[in-house]
Amino acid sequence: MNRINKKLQEDKKLLSIYFTAGYPKLNDTVEVIESLEKSGVDFIEIGLPFSDPLADGPTIQESSTAALENGMTSEVLFNQLKDIRKTVSIPLIIMGYFNPMMQYGVEAFCKKCAEIGIDGLIIPDLPVQDYNENYKAIFEKYGIINVFLITPQTSDERIRFIDSISNGFIYMVSSAGVTGAKNSFGDTQKTYFDRIAAMSLKAPQVIGFGISNAETFKQATLNAKGAIIGSAFVNNLSKNGIKSIPDFISSIR
Amino acid sequence: MSYFVDENGYYGQFGGAYIPEMLYPNVEELRQNYLKIMQEDSFKKEFDELLKEYVGRPTPLYFAKRLSEKYNTKIYLKREDLCHTGAHKVNNTIGQILMAKRLGKNRIIAETGAGQHGVATATVCALMGLECIVYMGEIDIARQAPNVARMKMLGATVIPALSGSRTLKDATNEAIRDWINNPVDTHYIIGSVVGPHPYPDMVARFQSVISEEIKWQLKEKEGKENPDYVIACVGGGSNAAGAFYHYLDDKEVGLIAVEAAGLGVDSGESAATSVLGNEGVIHGSKTLLMQTKDGQIIEPYSISAGLDYPGVGPLHAHLCESKRAEFISITDDEAMNAGLELCELEGIIPAIESSHALAVFNSKKFKKDDVVVLNLSGRGDKDLNTYIKYFKL
Ligand SMILES: Cc1ncc(COP(=O)(O)O)c(C=O)c1O
Secondary structure, eight states, X not given: OOHHHHHHHSSSOEEEEEEETTOSSGGGHHHHHHHHHHTTOSEXXXXXXXXXXXXXXXXXXXXXXXXXXXXXXXXXHHHHTTTGGGTOOSOEEEEEOHHHHHHHOHHHHHHHHHHHTOOEEEOTTSOHHHIIIIIHHHHHHTTOEEEOEEOTTSOHHHXXXXXXXXXXXXXXXXXXXXXXXXXXXXXHHHHHHHHHHHTOXXXXXXXXXXXXXXXXXXXXXXXXXXEEEOHHHHHHHHHHOGGGHHHHHHXXX | XXXXXXTTSEETTEEOOOOOGGGHHHHHHHHHHHHHHHHSHHHHHHHHHHIIIIIOOSOOEEEOHHHHHHHTSEEEEEEGGGSGGGBTHHHHHHHHHHHHHHTTOOEEEEEESSSHHHHHHHXXXXXXTOEEEEEEEHHHHHHTHHHXXXXXXXXXXXXXXXXXXXXXXXXXXXXXXXXXXXXXXXXXXXXSSOSXXXXXXXXXXXXXXXXXXXXXXXXXXXXOSOOXXXXXXXXXXXXXXXXXXXXXXXXXXXXXXXXXXXXXXXXXXXXXXXXXXXXXXXXXXXXXXXXXXXXXXXXXXXXXXXXXXXXXXXHHHHHHHTXXXXXXXXXXXXXXXXXXXXXXXXXXXXXXXXXXXXXXHHHSOOOTTOEEEEEEOBBSGGGHHHHHHHHTO
């Protein structure tokens, strides 16, 4: 069984962290991952930086630009991660935009992920239909889970469809917007969280975008299976460095 | 082979809608409605009337006698430079503002490079009384100051794009992020035949008025609808798409697309996507784009802000790959000199984008009785500072 599915069966709310690979320094990637696991994080999204991250706010734009300037590429990332399964056992997901994966070759990319022990991919700008028609078979061949996004604007009908083709979790984007830390969620978000919970979907939901602290984590995981912290973690990492990771994580739950 | 968009939003292998799920409802709403709305009688009537009374269409198809003599061929200039606001861009913004109104949107966003599309968008927003926000790279704001002032006078808010290279590509990123943040009340008026389906097709249809007019105008002047060649510059490709549109299936009409070579295609400072680019995804569309081996988008360069884009629209990628159109790259120097030559021979100061198209006469030889239509996409007022600096006027 894929590590993601195993993790989703655990009887607890899951905390996931997104960070940008190759940031703050090019060779920090592995140390960040190891520190996150030791601090008790349930799974990790490793951000593959892209020059034009359309769905990201300023924090992740800046970490992506810095990582690229540091020399991060798909090839470099795969090299950094080649022995990661000797030290890390929690699920690892690569999150990145489609173009770098397309240039690497989607099949070659998935094959490399499988060799290393990457469990899933999140590709915000790969459309559901395109995935279904052109890439699903490749992902399945290598046992890579593709994670789809839904938003407050996604229709019930489309959510049902996405649920039907999800074999891991559904990534619930918390609000209409790009990535970025928020201090609390308002009524619109609560209504949306309740609406999705009431749909009793087959795939567990993990909420991301705007989760930043214990309060937003708690609100998000009231119904959902877990939550993902991105920008707030990256902000903390750039301010306080890798050694601050355990404190940051213990401040969340 | 078809050169028009297929039902899935592709031109051959190019096109599609590579957008994050956050944009799906907006783009889908547009996709489901754009053709229906464009075919409504009331829409057509309002669009045609505004093009006539407000934009000043039809624009002349002007026989350039002295230019023709110099190059020993028959050259007609399609005078899009005479459109209200000074370029073809307004054909599209008139169409899209009417579309936005019918979709019930009351907030308009746009990206701009040279500022021509920003001005054309601010203009139609003023005309319709809608809120207008224009994203523009910080560097372009500095080099196109007069257009920034025009947008402000027209009531638009100009927001500098501070990310990445701070030019057109980044302004487009910021506009897309704005749309993600404002998914309900906002329409994004894209300025060229780029972006996710249905934008390339919708913008091409609004611009197709250019070749529609060329056909009957040429019939009046030459007794035939088809020229031997149509020449247009390509940034994203909207003026070229409009000038080519009604000739796409007429194989005897040669289509010439002119890209900016910047300091030279091999100089590292260029925007010649057809030479330097390969297949990839930018701004929601699979197309030819300039990128590193790792798939990071490369910052282009051209003296002309309107051609300073690392991709081309998917229609043009298809025209290039299928060889339906000939792609020619023109350097900064070639373009600037061709621009000055038009001033001297015809008394017309062209936009530097259009000057790239004019420079083709120096690199490609036409026959004496060839009828060549060149789409003069814009006027040079906005470029005076660049002309002054370049020629030390
Ligand atoms: C006068 C003029 N011509 C051409 C262009 C290039 O755009 P497109 O290739 O979409 O026609 C611009 C863009 O700003 C322009 O202002």
